């Protein structure tokens with residue numbers, strides 16, 4: 001920037017690059033709002049001072065003491081005055097009604113003075129209220145935006161008022177419009193992201209209202225003191241009155257508008273869109289009208305996000321219904337695969353998808369239209385490597401990603417993939433697929449510019465008949481974009497499926513555990529059977545009888561509880577085997593032991609001692625009782641009638657009574673001796689052990 005001699009006649013004044021629109025006046029003050037450091041060249045009209053005097057004056061000298069003091073107070077400690085100050089100044093023959101506002105830029109204060117039109121102020125407020133009420137009554141987003149553009153159109157008098165919404169690529173699409181009669185429509189057209197460069201978007205953060213009332217107006221220079229000549233052009237960027245940049249002039253001329261008003265529509269995540277007013281010619285805007293338009297946009301923004309939130313809530317409600325169903329089914333312990341089969345159709349509707357697939361536990365289950373199994377497996381393998389974090393992966397143009405190259409995706413264009421964390425070190429996946437959506441876009445820019453700005457090469461026609469400037473582009477290779485709320489819902493669904501999978505897995509493991517426990521119990525029972533019972537006869541085996549004898553010996557020793565041991569052996573059993581066969585021998589042993597078992601008291605026990613030898617352990621049994629029992633058993637066995645056996649079975653029984661100091665060995669030995677004595681004395685008889693005979697003379701033998 002080269003300082004050059006000011007041509008307004010002031011000594012030592014330098015022209016700077018800052019310009020303002022000639023619909024107001026501008027002052028640049030120091031940080032304390034005392035000294036005037038710069039001023040627009042038209043300020044001489046307002047102050048009747050020369051520029052040289054203006055640049056050496058104080059604020060009080062220019063605005064008057066009271067107004068200057070109020071302004072200083074209002075801007076103190078703030079970056080921007082909350083509301084403009086109104087004032088009246090005598091100007092030539094008439095009184096000028098104006099407003100003054102101020103904001104800080106770096107260590108400067110920029111003061112903007114604009115004329116006010118008092119007429120119709122009250123009517124304007126009434127109109128604003130009417131439109132605010134209409135906006136507040138809308139219950140759909142389309143109706144809201146239509147009301148907004150119509151309202152702003154009425155208030156400002158712009159020939160065309162539209163709402164431009166930014167997409168994920170920051171291209172703008174005109175989604176609502178209000179046009180005066182005979183004005184061409186831009187509705188549905190797209191404006192490329194390059195029309196809204198980052199710098200321009202940032203400016204909306206500083207001042208949400210950008211206004212160009214007359215693109216053809218010759219700007220007024222801002223002159224500064226010599227010491228201020230290094231002031232930056234950008235300093236006026238936050239001013240309503242700043243002059244239009246050459247680029248903006250070019251742009252407006254290109255799209256054929258002479259006046260433009262842009263108001264930011266802010267969303268939760270930055271600039272959602274713009275309300276734009278176009279005037280085919282100049283549209284001078286009173287500050288109050290500009291403010292009214294801002295209020296309408298602000299109110300509409302709030303309503304927009306309320307309606308949007310309602311729409312999302314309704315969607316989430318549908319998702320929730322589906323999740324509730326899943327929860328109920330989870331209690332029925334359905335497998336995730338079963339859930340996909342049962343709910344797949346409903347999810348396709350919810351997610352506007354053509355197919356859903358679940359990769360769980362190494363198995364792939366598809367529902368609807370999904371790629372062929374092999375390609376699906378490859379896709380997941382590559383996705384696994386590509387996408388390392390736990391959030392969802394999504395794209396509307398799957399084939400444009402390097403990792404999807406070479407896969408036969410069968411018309412699948414959009415993919416929303418949710419990783420499910422079920423096991424450490426392994427991820428399962430929920431995949432939702434969308435088909436290609438061939439779309440016709442109308443661009444409100446020239447073919448040359450589009451070619452430079454678009455990464456993809458568009459197919460361009462001539463401007464459509466009847467349109468000011470529109471070029472058609474066929475867009476393919478993309479699906480409908482995945483909306484934020486859909487991604488949130490898919491993650492929720494993924495969590496439910498992961499939970500269902502865990503519950504199902506736990507249930508499966510429990511069932512297996514239960515089965516194993518049952519098998520273990522059975523094995524234990526069998527083991528116990530083997531350990532304690534005789535295989536052939538089902539009575540106690542020798543090991544178990546020995547245990548019982550030991551217990552009885554202990555009790556007898558301790559409490560003097562007498563008991564008897566009867567040892568008996570089938571007589572001439574070899575002959576039975578030889579004559580009737582071994583199987584018959586087995587059968588005889590079974591019948592015999594069953595017969596004896598059934599005739600015993602519950603406190604007495606029968607056990608097989610080995611071969612055709614058995615033991616009866618008779619608790620709390622004295623000599624007489626023992627001999628009586630032995631006799632009864634002998635007779636019982638002799639009376640058994642066994643089918644196919646043409647002879648009676650007899651046994652020889654030796655009876656031993658417990659004596660203090662007995663061990664199992666001594667006791668059994670005495671019974672054994674008695675039994676052999678019975679054998680040798682002719683069999684089929686009972687003998688009391690020798691040493692016992694000394695306790696009593698009872699003859700033990702019987703016929």
Ligand SMILES: Nc1nc2c(ncn2[C@@H]2O[C@H](COP(=O)(O)OP(=O)(O)OP(=O)(O)O)[C@@H](O)[C@H]2O)c(=O)[nH]1
Pocket residue numbers: 536569570571572573574575577581582583584585586589610611612679683
């Ligand atoms: N069928 C069958 N026979 C058995 C079993 N255990 C032992 N034996 C038979 O029983 C017979 C016992 O024969 P011995 O010891 O000579 O005695 P015995 O023929 O009964 O003659 P005494 O005892 O002197 O009256 C043998 O032939 C054994 O094979 C068995 O579980 N089943």
